[in-house]
Amino acid sequence: MTPTLTALLCLGLSVGPRTRVQAGILPKPTIWAEPGSVIPWRTPVTIWCQGSLGAQEYRLHKEGNSGTWDKQKTLEPGDKAKFSIRYMTDVYAGRYLCYCLSPTGWSEPSDPLDLVVTGLHDKPSLIATPSPVVTSGGNVTLQCGSWVGLYSFVLMKEGERQTSWILDSQPAPSGGSQALLPVGPVTPSLRWTFRCYGYYSNTPQVWSLPSDPLELLVSGVSGKPSLLTQQGPVVTSGQSLTLQCRSDVGYDRFALSKEGARDPPRRLGRQPQAGLSGANFDLDPVSPSHGGRYTCYGGQNLSSAWSAPSDPLDILVAGQLPYRPSLSGQPGPMVTSGQNVTLLCQSSSSVDTFLLSKDGAADPPLRLRSKHRAGQHQAEFSMSPVTSAHGGIYRCYGSLSTSPYLLSQPSDPLELLVSGTADTLSPPQNNSDPSSGK
8 A cells, every 4th residue: 555645744843824814813823832742651741822912811622622621821921821731641632723812802723733642552663675774875665563453653754854654554464564655765964763653543643652763774975894703704503703894984883784684783883993993793692593694884973874885794603404514525635736626515415505614714605506416415616726725624514595594514624735835744633623613
């Protein structure tokens, strides 16, 4: 259903200048609420009514009530009156009009003021799809949702001029109700922070608690930082993991985003680094949910703009699939520089992709699609011609296309020895822990 993009012109703002309607009749007064017209449960609010000089009395009417809701004398000196509510509840929520009385008679009614109370229903969710990270000039869809089947949602954009929309709800695919609002093009010249509320059709001025705030991260304005981890890209459940975002640009704040995550990016202030600006994002203890593709961004405190994204960093969680592939070298683990070498990773279990990692290497693991031969799933990693740089300890893993960042148990380690250097003829070492994934 297309959202009803009706701005709520009466939410916390004066309704406009006074205008004379005809000779001999007072211009209609202006009505507004302080600190605003959207008020949390049991907090104070004041309704103001301002007319012309000479007005003697003001009356406040609430829609649905037959008589005058309240009346006040004009404050001296001045041309307005105030109506105070000490504790806002659903009793006071509704639509109000005010009038003023002068020696020549009663004024026209003011424009209406919708006074809203919040906090009477559970807060809805607010997410951005496909992601809360948006390239400058891009578009995004905001989704308000609730499990309790709210009739309508109100989406508010925070800022100097608060903008609001009423969104008709529709059934959500997973149950409950939702409303969608396309937003864009998004630019870094503004802050894009939103909240949403929900209400039922029979009580349009009685709203839920506000959703958690959602701030869109507008990227692509300045130079990208780098993202790395000292622990390496292959980790195991329970271990510590820190992702480091670094830049030689003097950024004041950093954000870490995970591909496909609906949660807003994690944000940190600048942390002292030797000659660099940066921040450390701790993700420990590692769990399967930490597997995924990450990017980071840098920004300045005085600007809403963020940098271009870092190059992506894949975090792979080993030990999540119940099998262990085997790893062997052809023609063997001891080779001569310049020779052709193939590392063969294979498994009798179903595997979509094999990954080959080298202990201590900063580069991500090599990936190859699995091939099925003679009852085995396998992949051949060619290292031709081999050099001394290829020497080291290797392990291989399997993964499925449905969860590419969750890996099998590691293979037993294979040490590749390349002759021709002084330190490559030592015997294979057997003290590596096969279950460590390193």
